[in-house]
Every structure is written in structure tokens, then in C-alpha cells.
Amino acid sequence: MNPPRHALRNWLRSFIPVRVGVNGTERLRACGGALLGILITGLVMRWTLGPDIPVSLLIAPMGASAVLLFALPSSPLAQPWSIMGGNLVSATIGVACAVWIADPVWAATAAIALAIAAMLLLGCLHPPSGAIALTAVLGGPAIHAQGFAFVLAPVGLNSLLILLVAIAYNNATRRRYPHLAHPDAASTHDTRDASPMSRVGFTSADLDHVLRQFNEVLDINRDDLADLLRQTEMQAYRRRFGEVSCADIMSRDLITVEFGSTLNEAWTQLHAHRIKALPVLDRARRVIGIVTLADFFQHANLDGPVAISDKLRALLRRSPASHSDKPEVVGQIMTKAVRTATMDQAIVELVPLFSDSGLHHIPVIDEERRLCGMVTQSDLVAALYRGRLDQPLAAA
Numbered sequence: 001m002n003p004p005r006h007a008l009r010n011w012l013r014s015f016i017p018v019r020v021g022v023n024g025t026e027r028l029r030a031c032g033g034a035l036l037g038i039l040i041t042g043l044v045m046r047w048t049l050g051p052d053i054p055v056s057l058l059i060a061p062m063g064a065s066a067v068l069l070f071a072l073p074s075s076p077l078a079q080p081w082s083i084m085g086g087n088l089v090s091a092t093i094g095v096a097c098a099v100w101i102a103d104p105v106w107a108a109t110a111a112i113a114l115a116i117a118a119m120l121l122l123g124c125l126h127p128p129s130g131a132i133a134l135t136a137v138l139g140g141p142a143i144h145a146q147g148f149a150f151v152l153a154p155v156g157l158n159s160l161l162i163l164l165v166a167i168a169y170n171n172a173t174r175r176r177y178p179h180l181a182h183p184d185a186a187s188t189h190d191t192r193d194a195s196p197m198s199r200v201g202f203t204s205a206d207l208d209h210v211l212r213q214f215n216e217v218l219d220i221n222r223d224d225l226a227d228l229l230r231q232t233e234m235q236a237y238r239r240r241f242g243e244v245s246c247a248d249i250m251s252r253d254l255i256t257v258e259f260g261s262t263l264n265e266a267w268t269q270l271h272a273h274r275i276k277a278l279p280v281l282d283r284a285r286r287v288i289g290i291v292t293l294a295d296f297f298q299h300a301n302l303d304g305p306v307a308i309s310d311k312l313r314a315l316l317r318r319s320p321a322s323h324s325d326k327p328e329v330v331g332q333i334m335t336k337a338v339r340t341a342t343m344d345q346a347i348v349e350l351v352p353l354f355s356d357s358g359l360h361h362i363p364v365i366d367e368e369r370r371l372c373g374m375v376t377q378s379d380l381v382a383a384l385y386r387g388r389l390d391q392p393l394a395a396a
Helices: 003-013 024-049 061-071 080-100 104-122 128-138 141-146 149-172 204-214 222-241 263-272 293-299 308-316 347-355 377-395
Strands: 277-281 287-292 361-365 371-376
Touching: 024 061, 024 149, 061 080, 061 128, 061 149, 080 104, 080 128, 080 149, 104 128, 141 149, 204 222, 222 347, 263 277, 263 293, 263 308, 277 371, 287 293, 287 361, 293 308, 347 361, 347 377, 371 377
Parallel strands: none
Antiparallel strands: 277 287, 361 371
16 A cells, blocks of 8 residues: 555544443433433523523533533543632633723633633643633623623533532442542551552552653543553453453352351351351351451450450350340351452452452352352462463463
């Protein structure tokens, strides 16, 4: 192919965006949110300011804000400070330019440029705010007659109303909003060491360095970008080393207890089998909790001068009275929020749970949520090590 023609074809293709990779449910969710956001904003404005409200008081840039708030709720450009700060600052600048600069072309030019500069400086970049600055200048006599009152109504009121709808709707449809940055994974041992997953692959410093070199505003949260990159690494690991599932490595002959098992019975099982955790099951063998050595130590109240062995004996000893404030059965000390895995789940998906979440044992359940196995840190380490050893042989 002729190189210039090939270059021209590639250049023309660059005008065609990549198809948005979301399913039909997400598309309907975004459309429904925009519908509710604009409808509620318009109705409340009419109810607040009276039935004779001009159409212009439901300002057009709110349509663009709705796209961000409901279709891109995780975008840094769609967060509460972005919409409130960006819209109010841009409206103020637009009104000021309309008042102080007679020529509308120069006023519009200055309003857009100054609005972008202010939003970048204040960290509240919101693209529809540029349209608000332009509306303040070119909106006509009705807008000009309002003066700086335009900043509060309709801009401020419109922005606040659609933001409140976005907060309620996105969270109701399981989209975390505001989309807060992920907290740094703290060391489970209260030391300055980074979390285990942060010590391999790229680091936060590496990502920050690349972003500084890139030197452009990205429409994605930095922590979300890091998550996507780490998930990409995990997908590459699965592709390279194959899919080893929990069913392949889990222990199947398990020691379990029930809610009403005595503490002494559970402690005896832990000691006799030299294990550190017991799944707690109901009569249908569904997991309702897990009891670990840490649970015993926590409820034994080990602080103080009394020997650990004495405190453990006191915890395990049954109270003679019919009623006691001391825990008597496993169900009173077990951890109820149990992270589980499925039999066909890839073991690489368990790595973050073991490394950064402080878990040591993960029960494996079947499709009916009945216990069928257990994966421990030791199982995972052995499997990954074996997979690494086998890889060159497979490649050969």
C-alpha cells in the first residue's frame, strides 16, 4: 500500500471513536438518570419560582452536566465540586465579562478563557461550565437583566438540584457517587511498609511520574486508572499461566462447627488439627461465619497483667449460671462478614484478598452457597509457585 495513502486512511480512522464498552443495562441506567435529573430540576424550579418561569431559567448546559453526572459518574469532571464550583465560578466570570466588556465577541472570548483558567486553578474543571460562561455573555436581554443574580438562579439552583438527584440516583443504582478516591491500602501490621500488592509491578510513584510526563488532563480518576492497570496485569497473568481455579487447589476434608458449638469444642478442634480457622455452618451447610484464633484472643481480653493462658481458660470455661455476659458459643464470637470464593473462580483473583485485605482463609462455596472447600494462603502460594515452575515446560 502507498505509504501516504496508508497514513491518510489511519488519520481518517482516528476521527471515529472507539465504541463505548458498556452493556444495555448501563445505557438504560444512564438515560434514566438524565431523564430524572432534568425532569426534577425543571419541576422544582417551576414550583420554587412560580408557573411563569421563563424557559431560559432551565439552562441548556444542564443537559451536558447530566451526561457527565449520570453516564460518567466516576469522571473527575463529574464530581460535586466540579459541577458546583465550575458552574458558579464560570457564571460569575461570564456575567462580569458581559458587564465590563462592551463587544460581545471579546466578552465571550475572555469569559471562556478566564473560566477555564479559574477552573484549572481551583480544581473544579467541568466542561459544561464553559457553556454557562458563554450563556452569561450571549444569553440575551433576559439573562443580562438578571446581572449577578444569574449566578444564584438559575445556575446555582439548577446545579444543586441536578447534583442532589445524581447523588441519590447513582447510589440507588449501585454507582458510588461522589466517586471518592480509593484510600491507600494500609499496612496490616501498622508499619510504614507499602501493602504487598504495591510492592510488585508498577508503584504509585511510577504512575505519578508517567502522568507528569503525559501532562494532560485525563477524564479518569488516578486511583481508577491504577485499578484498571492492576486488573490488566492480573488478566495478563491469567492468560499467561492458565486458569487454575479454587476447585483445583482447595482443601475438601474440612473441620467445621455450628453456631451453637461451645467455645471449648471449637478451641479443641483448632488445637487438635493445628489449624487457625473453622467455618461456621447452618444445618444446610451454608457458611454463616468463620471463627479464628484471632476471634478467641480478641474476646479473651488479653490486656492486663493476667497470664494469657488464664484468660483463655476463663473464656473457654462454661458459666454455671443460666445467663452470662461472657460468650459461651461460637456464634457469639465468630466473624459474620465472610469473604467467600466459588469453585470455578480463578485463584489469581484471591491474591488481593490475601495480600492487602488481611485474610488468611477463604471458604469456597458451590452454586447453592454450601461449603465445599477452603483455600488458605499456603494453598495459594504453593499453586502460584507450581504454576511458575510448570510454565517453561508448557512453553517448550
